[in-house]
Amino acid sequence: MKKNIYKSLIACVALLGVYACSDETGPYVSTYQVIELDGVPRSGSELYPISTNTVEAVETDSVKVTVNYAGEKSAPEDITVNIEINDQAIADYNASEDANYTALDPSLYGAIPSTVTIKKGESSADFYIPVYPNSFDLNLSNALAITISSASSGTISGNYGTRIYYIPVKNEWEGTYTQTVHWIAGVAEQTYSTKGVYLNTVGPTKNHVNYIGYYFGGNTYYEFNADGTVTATNGYGCTMIKSNYDKTTHNFYVHYTFIGTKYELEETYTRTGD
CATH class of the missing domain: 2.40.128.420 (Lipocalin)
Incomplete structure (x- = not known):
């Protein structure tokens, strides 16, 4: 009888562990809390994910950046996420992937917020980076790299904590x-x-x-x-x-x-x- 009780307890503990580590919703709450930059998945083993953000050939346009809370359906509290421009990520990506992206000169984009807040009960927060397409050198593969440097809670994603945003100017064939x-x-x-x-x-x-x-x-x-x-x-x-x-x-x-x-x-x- 005791042996059966022990077996049942072990099975229950194992089941609880599965639910605790799972990203599923249900009677148990997931403990998986990751902060990431949303966008297309990384391709294979590439160093960083690349998102393409085509802009119009105008004086000012913008690039949308979304910061995600991945895990529970929504953030359990306000989460302050610190972000920064990371030109070195573009240089590293070029060296790793034999690519030729060019980091936008600071004169070609406007100010970005240093922090973004994912509000309690929400799963993401957006911000927009002003860019000045009419001043771009169209012969270059212009890009910005954003990195999450820290967050008030959760774990920064190892795969999506840095993302490169390729910013082509819409051509006549699009x-x-x-x-x-x-x-x-x-x-x-x-x-x-x-x-x-x-x-x-x-x-x-x-x-x-x-x-x-x-x-x-x-x-x-x-x-x-x-x-x-x-x-x-x-x-x-x-x-x-x-x-x-x-x-x-x-x-x-x-x-x-x-x-x-x-x-x-x-x-x-x-x-x-x-």
């Missing part, structure tokens, strides 16, 4: 398109169209979409060349066959292969909106 894809090789020959595909700015003449041919996961990048051609890349060794664009309508066409000649497709993008 907008909404209808994408028509014609697969010629690699998958069953087929043609389909997708409305509402959004081209995001990467650089002054470079944009990207999610997916490859709206079929495979990944990203496809399009460089709009001065000679009226377009270069498509997707990380799998694209070879261009034919391409063209119209600067008036911002429609464009690409025909290319990747992974040698294993996959071949044509894509036509018809601009439908900003």
